[in-house]
Amino acid sequence: MKVLVTGGAGFIGSHIVDQLLAGGYRPVVVDNLSTGSENYLRSEVPFYRMNIQDERLSEVFRAERPDAVIHQAGQSSVSLSIENPAGDAETNILGTIRLLEGCRRYGVKKLVYASSAAVYGNPQYLPIDEKHPVSPLSPYGISKYTPETYLQAYRDLYGLSYTVFRYANVYGVRQVPHGEGAVISIFIDKLLRGEPLTIFGDGEQTRDYIYVEDIASANVAALEKADGETLNIGTGISTSINELIRVFEKTLGRKIDRAHGAERPGDIKYSYFDNTRALRLLDWAPKTDLESGLKRTFEYYSQACMQ
Incomplete structure (x- = not known):
């Protein structure tokens, strides 16, 4: 299976690419290197340096014809989203729509999307499960949630399968030491x-701190499981x-x-x-204490x- 990974030279995306290679998948990477590094990529992985809102993204789909997409690219700073909400939306919302259009036009079967705990806002109860009300407090939280609704529409309109992951606080090697979650x-x-x-x-x-390799393994598992599901990915601790x-x-x-x-x-x-549903539906569990x-x-x- 060929898998296009947006943000595949970044903190989380590069670990996903490593695990895809180990699992016999054929990854392709799109990354603008704003926070990522080519040093994290292997020479055998096709790499396209561009933003996800770039019109040339359709050329990547046409050339590579991926079977699935794992979407990690995005603007991830709450403070920057407050300073520049339009720029935040251009990347996280419009960029994702451009990606979805590539999936629709070129027959991609599934998209795995990295959302965020920020969609929940102030917790009304703990632990937070997937039924918790969505009430984002920042443009970032809004821009991470909006593509979730687009995914539902693209499934209903065009048959594109998806899995949404709402990440807890991810940490580990290759993380850049800045930002609210770092x-x-x-x-x-x-x-x-x-x-x-x-x-x-x-x-x-x-907070709920989860190691990056456990996040990566959940993404790889979702290529074959949890279609149409929205799941919390954390440790539950x-x-x-x-x-x-x-x-x-x-x-x-x-x-x-x-x-x-x-x-x-x-x-x-x-x-x-609460990560109970992820444990069950992905047949997955975090391994790193x-x-x-x-x-x-x-x-x-x-x-x-x-x-």
């Missing part, structure tokens, strides 16, 4: 610089910032300096997923600093 990467960057870790508020705010730092201290075998800042307005206090994932990620960046 707290682990930001912490590692500060640790390697010898700087204290900043805790905003009391540090008891919680709630971890506070204070707990996260304690795991870092255990991993590194030393105390970590901390700085404290005021609680940031607009931050969601508590959030974690937080301590192991942090150790692997820290070692990766430590080695990169020494090169």
Whole structure:
């Protein structure tokens, strides 16, 4: 099966490409390299450097004729979406529509779409399941949710199968240390610089942290399973910032300096997923516990600093 991966040179997408190759699939990558790197790609993988809203995207579909698409490309910053909502929408909504049109015109059988926990807004109950009301708080949350409705329409109108994934907080090797969801990467960057870790508020705010390779394996599983489903992809484990730092201290075998800042307005206090449906429908489960994932990620960046 040939699989087009948008954002395939990026943090999550490059891990998906690695697992596709290992599974005998034939990946093709589209990426504008705004956050990705060609260093993450293998020479045998066809690569097209372009934005997903580029009119030339149809030429990629015509040349490659993919059987499926895994859609990871997008604008992923909440703050940038607030500063420039039109630009956010152009990438996340209009770019996805252009991708869907390529799927329709060239007979793609399935699209796997990376949505976000941001579609839920402030949790009304925990853990968050897929029945939780959708109430995004930012243009980013809106622009990640809107393509979900387009996918439903394209299935009904044109028979395009899909699976939607709403990601928890993804971390791991190759992550860029900035952005609202990259707290682990930001912490590692500060640790390697010898700087204290900043805790905003009391540090008891919680998130669901999932290792990138587990996210990648869920995407590969969805090529064959969970048609027409919207699934939460996380660990189902709630971890506070204070707990996260304690795991870092255990991993590194030393105390970590901390700085404290005021609680940031607009931050969601508590959030974690119910991943029961993903476990059942994908025949999938996250394999990397937080301590192991942090150790692997820290070692990766430590080695990169020494090169």
